Amino acid sequence: MKQFDWDRGFPVDFDLNTGRSKAAETTRRYLSQMQEMFFDAEAVKEILKKEDPLIYEFYELGCPERQGDLAFGTTILYPGMVGDEFYMTKGHFHTRLETSEVYYTLSGEGYMVMENPEGSTAEIPLKKNESVYVPRRYAHRTVNTGSVPLILFFVFDADAGHNYGTIETKGYHKRVVARDGKPAVIDNLKW
Ligand code: MN
Numbered sequence: 001m002k003q004f005d006w007d008r009g010f011p012v013d014f015d016l017n018t019g020r021s022k023a024a025e026t027t028r029r030y031l032s033q034m035q036e037m038f039f040d041a042e043a044v045k046e047i048l049k050k051e052d053p054l055i056y057e058f059y060e061l062g063c064p065e066r067q068g069d070l071a072f073g074t075t076i077l078y079p080g081m082v083g084d085e086f087y088m089t090k091g092h093f094h095t096r097l098e099t100s101e102v103y104y105t106l107s108g109e110g111y112m113v114m115e116n117p118e119g120s121t122a123e124i125p126l127k128k129n130e131s132v133y134v135p136r137r138y139a140h141r142t143v144n145t146g147s148v149p150l151i152l153f154f155v156f157d158a159d160a161g162h163n164y165g166t167i168e169t170k171g172y173h174k175r176v177v178a179r180d181g182k183p184a185v186i187d188n189l190k191w
Contacts, residue, residue, distance in 0.1 A: 004061050006069060014059055014074045016106070016151055026057040031082070034090060037168070039175055039190065040083030047082065054078060055087050069158035074106070077142055077150040084177040086110070091141025091172065095161025101134040101154060108150030111176050111185070114138040121173050123185050126150065139167050143176040145183040
């Protein structure tokens with residue numbers, strides 16, 4: 001992407017569905033691409049019979065994966081449910097496990113769901129105008145527990161790399177579901 005000059009700097013306008021002209025293109029993730037990640041396989045099937053909802057999208061600026069660069073962007077995670085489970089991102093480990101990440105919540109609410117390879121887990125609430133620090137070694141996924149899009153700004157080491165595979169096959173230890181109309185973190189019985 002030519003409009004982003006990673007050697008001389010640049011401004012970028014993330015068009016967060018404000019109707020202004022787009023400066024960057026989003027990558028989109030639909031339910032059909034995340035079927036195994038939601039616990040309730042029947043609910044997934046029922047939804048896909050009727051539609052293939054957009055779960056989230058994010059801005060990729062094509063930052064070169066060089067040591068010292070910082071990749072950054074925004075994620076828009078839509079509100080919704082699959083069975084009793086809130087919409088969420090796929091989540092990932094960084095290939096270079098010893099790299100961290102910062103997220104800032106621009107709108108909406110939810111959770112950052114994290115776990116490390118040793119099985120230590122943590123869920124940090126995402127609140128508008130607050131930051132969350134995702135420490136080194138922790139896989140991270142965001143969950144939208146609200147009724148409006150959860151919009152997050154993120155920045156991480158450009159050469160961190162993304163490892164989706166590990167967490168894709170085993171899932172996370174914890175799931176965020178609705179219980180009596182409220183979000184609750186429960187054990188993933190499939191783990
Ligand atoms: Mn990350």
